[in-house]
Amino acid sequence: MIADPYKVLGVSPNASDEEIKKAYRTLAKKYHPDMNPGDKEAERKMNEINAAYDQIKNPQPNAGGFGGFGSYTRYGSGFGGNYRADTDEELTALRAAMNYIKTSHFHEALNALSGVPETSRSGRWYYLSALANYGLGNRIIAKEHAETAVRMDPGNMEYRSLLNELQQGGTFYRSYSQGFPASNFGGNLCFWLCAANFFCRLCPCCYS
Amino acid sequence: MTLNYDMTFLILVLNSLNEPETVTGEERCIIRPCKPHSYLTAGITDYAADMNIALAYLNQLDNWHDDKNILSLIYAGILRKKYKEISLRYPRQCGAMEDCITRLSKLEKSGESCPDEGAKTFGEMMGEIFVLSEDRWSDTLRAMASSLGEFIYIMDAVLDLPKDVKKHRYNPLADLKKSGRSDEYFKEILTMLIGNCTIEFEKLPLVEDVSIMRNILCSGVWAKYELEQAKKARQKGD
Numbered sequence: 001m002i003a004d005p006y007k008v009l010g011v012s013p014n015a016s017d018e019e020i021k022k023a024y025r026t027l028a029k030k031y032h033p034d035m036n037p038g039d040k041e042a043e044r045k046m047n048e049i050n051a052a053y054d055q056i057k058n059p060q061p062n063a064g065g066f067g068g069f070g071s072y073t074r075y076g077s078g079f080g081g082n083y084r085a086d087t088d089e090e091l092t093a094l095r096a097a098m099n100y101i102k103t104s105h106f107h108e109a110l111n112a113l114s115g116v117p118e119t120s121r122s123g124r125w126y127y128l129s130a131l132a133n134y135g136l137g138n139r140i141i142a143k144e145h146a147e148t149a150v151r152m153d154p155g156n157m158e159y160r161s162l163l164n165e166l167q168q169g170g171t172f173y174r175s176y177s178q179g180f181p182a183s184n185f186g187g188n189l190c191f192w193l194c195a196a197n198f199f200c201r202l203c204p205c206c207y208s
Numbered sequence: 209m210t211l212n213y214d215m216t217f218l219i220l221v222l223n224s225l226n227e228p229e230t231v232t233g234e235e236r237c238i239i240r241p242c243k244p245h246s247y248l249t250a251g252i253t254d255y256a257a258d259m260n261i262a263l264a265y266l267n268q269l270d271n272w273h274d275d276k277n278i279l280s281l282i283y284a285g286i287l288r289k290k291y292k293e294i295s296l297r298y299p300r301q302c303g304a305m306e307d308c309i310t311r312l313s314k315l316e317k318s319g320e321s322c323p324d325e326g327a328k329t330f331g332e333m334m335g336e337i338f339v340l341s342e343d344r345w346s347d348t349l350r351a352m353a354s355s356l357g358e359f360i361y362i363m364d365a366v367l368d369l370p371k372d373v374k375k376h377r378y379n380p381l382a383d384l385k386k387s388g389r390s391d392e393y394f395k396e397i398l399t400m401l402i403g404n405c406t407i408e409f410e411k412l413p414l415v416e417d418v419s420i421m422r423n424i425l426c427s428g429v430w431a432k433y434e435l436e437q438a439k440k441a442r443q444k445g446d
Contacts, residue, residue, distance in 0.1 A: 021413045025227065028413075050344065057411045138324035139358070139404070140397055169355075169403025170396065176406055180426035 005052035024053045090116050090125070097128045106135040123152035127159050134166065142166055214334070214360065215256045220421050221349070222252045222340055224414040252340070258294045259337050262302055265291040266309050274313065304336035316378045323362060323380040327401075331357035345412060352408035359401040359429065366394050367436055391437075402429060 006013045009023045027049045029035070036042035093115045100109035109132040116125055130145035146163040153159060164171075265287035271280035295302035311329045320326065334357030335350040365381045372379035379385075381394065406425050414421065 017410070018415070018418075021415050024413045025415060053413065133324070136324075137328050138322065139400065140324050140327070140362075141322060143397070143400060167400060169405075169407060170400040171403070172407055173399055173403030176403075176410075177426035180423065 002048065002052050002055055005055040008048055008052035009056075020053070020056060024049065090120060090122065094124055094128060097132065101128065101131050101135065104135060106132045110136075123149045123156065123159065126152065127156075127162065130162060130166070134162075139166070214356070215260050217356075217421065217424055218259070218338060219252055219256045220417050220424075221338070221409075221412070221414070222255070224416045224418065224421070225345060225349075225412060226252070227414075227416045255298075255340055258298065259301065261287060261290055262294045262298075262305055266305055270309050270313055301336050304333055308333035315380075319378055320380065321383040323365065323384065326365075326380045327358040327361045328354075330361035331355065333357060334360070348408055348411050352405055352412070355401055355405035355408060359398060359405060362394075362398060362401060363429070363433060366398065367432060398433075 002008055004013075006015065009020060009027065011019050011023045015023070028046065031042045031046040031049060033039075033043055033046060093112050096112040097109040100106070100112060109128065113125060113129050113132065126145040126149035130142045130149060133139075133142035133145060143163070143166045146159065146166050149159040150156070150163050265284055268280040268284040268287065271277050272284060291302075308329050312326055315326050315329065331354035335354040338349045338353035339346045362381070365379055368377075369379055369381055369385060371377070373382060373385065381389075384393075402425065409421070409425060
C-alpha cells in the first residue's frame with residue numbers, strides 16, 4: 001500500500017478521472033524501463049506509479065477483476081444460528097454447497113444444490129446458487145437467483161448485499177451514461193454507417 | 209454476427225492505449241516507447257482487419273457445416289489462404305476463435321437453455337481478440353472485452369427473439385421469454401453486462417479519443433436496440 005497514491009502521481013486527491021489518467025501517462029512515459037534501460041531507480045519509480053494508479057482505480061486491495069469474488073467471506077458466515085432448513089436433506093445439501101463455494105469449487109456447489117427438489121428450495125438455496133453462479137461468471141442466472149432469494153426473504157441483508165454487488169455494473173452504468181442520448185440514435189447512426197463503410201472496405205465479404 | 213462496430217472500438221481502444229507521445233521530437237508510445245508510433249498504429253488497424261477476416265472465415269465455415277450453404281463454402285474458400293496466414297501470425301487469438309465458435313455451435317445444437325453459457329463463450333472470444341499482446345493491461349482488457357462480448361451476444365439474442373420464436377429457431381433467451389420475462393427485464397440484463405464492461409474500461413488509462421469511446425459504450429451500442437424499440441412502438445401505435 002502506498003500512503004498517498006495521489007502524491008505519487010503528482011495530482012491532488014480531488015483530481016478528476018481525466019487528470020489522473022493524464023498524469024499517469026506522462027509519468028509512465030518518463031520512467032518506462034524501455035526509455036531508461038538498466039536504470040534501477042526508474043524501474044522502482046515505474047512500479048510505484050503503476051501501484052499508485054491501481055490503488056486509485058481499484059480501491060479494494062487485491063480485488064481480482066470486477067466485483068472481486070474473493071470477497072465472498074463477507075457472506076455466508078451466519079449459517080446455523082439464524083437459519084433453519086426445512087429438512088435435514090436440504091440442510092446437508094446447503095452446508096455442502098457453502099463449503100464448496102468457500103473453496104471456489106463452484107461446479108461442485110451447483111451439483112450439491114441440484115439435489116434439492118425445486119418445490120422445496122428456500123431463499124437460502126437461491127442465495128447459494130447465486131453465489132456459485134457468480135463464481136462461475138454466470139451473471140444472468142446469478143442475478144436471477146439473487147433476486148429470487150431477496151424476494152423470498154426480503155429482510156435478509158446478506159442476500160441484498162449480494163444482489164447489490166451483482167447489480168453494481170448496472171448501477172454504475174445508469175449514472176455513467178447520463179447525458180448521453182441513449183434513445184436518440186439519429187446522430188450516432190451516421191457514425192455507425194461511416195464505421196460500417198470503413199470496415200466493409202477492409203473486409204472482402206459481409207457477415208450474415 | 210456483426211462485428212464491424214466492435215472492430216472500430218477495438219482499434220480505438222488499442223490505439224488510445226498505445227497513444228503516441230512526442231518525446232524529443234520523436235513519436236513514441238507508452239507500451240513500447242522504443243518503437244516508432246506510426247508502425248504501431250498501422251499495426252493495430254491491420255490487426256483488426258486480420259481479426260475481422262479470421263472471424264468471417266470461421267463464421268462462413270461454421271455456416272457451411274451447419275446449413276450446407278454453398279455460398280458460405282465459396283466465401284470460406286476465398287478466405288482460406290488468408291486465414292492460414294493470420295492463424296500463423298496470431299495462434300492464440302485464432303485458436304480461441306476456432307474453439308469458441310465450435311462451442312457456440314454445440315450449445316445451439318443442444319438447445320442450451322442457460323443464456324450465460326453462450327454469452328461467456330462469446331465473451332471469452334472477444335477477450336482474446338482484444339489482447340494484442342500480453343502486458344500490464346491485458347487482464348483489464350480481457351475483462352472489459354469479455355463483458356462487451358457477453359453484451360453483444362445477449363443483445364443479438366434480444367433482437368432476434370421475436371423472429372426466432374416464430375420460426376422455432378434456437379435462441380438463448382427463449383426459455384426466459386417463455387417464463388414470462390418482459391422487455392424491461394432483458395434491458396436490465398443488457399445494462400448490467402455493458403455496465404460491467406464500462407467499469408473495466410474506466411480502469412484503463414485512456415485519454416485520446418476517450419469521448420468517442422464513451423459515446424460508443426453509452427449510446428452507440430444501443431443504436432440497433434433503440435431502432436427496434438422505436439419500430440415496436442410505432443407498430444403498437446398503428
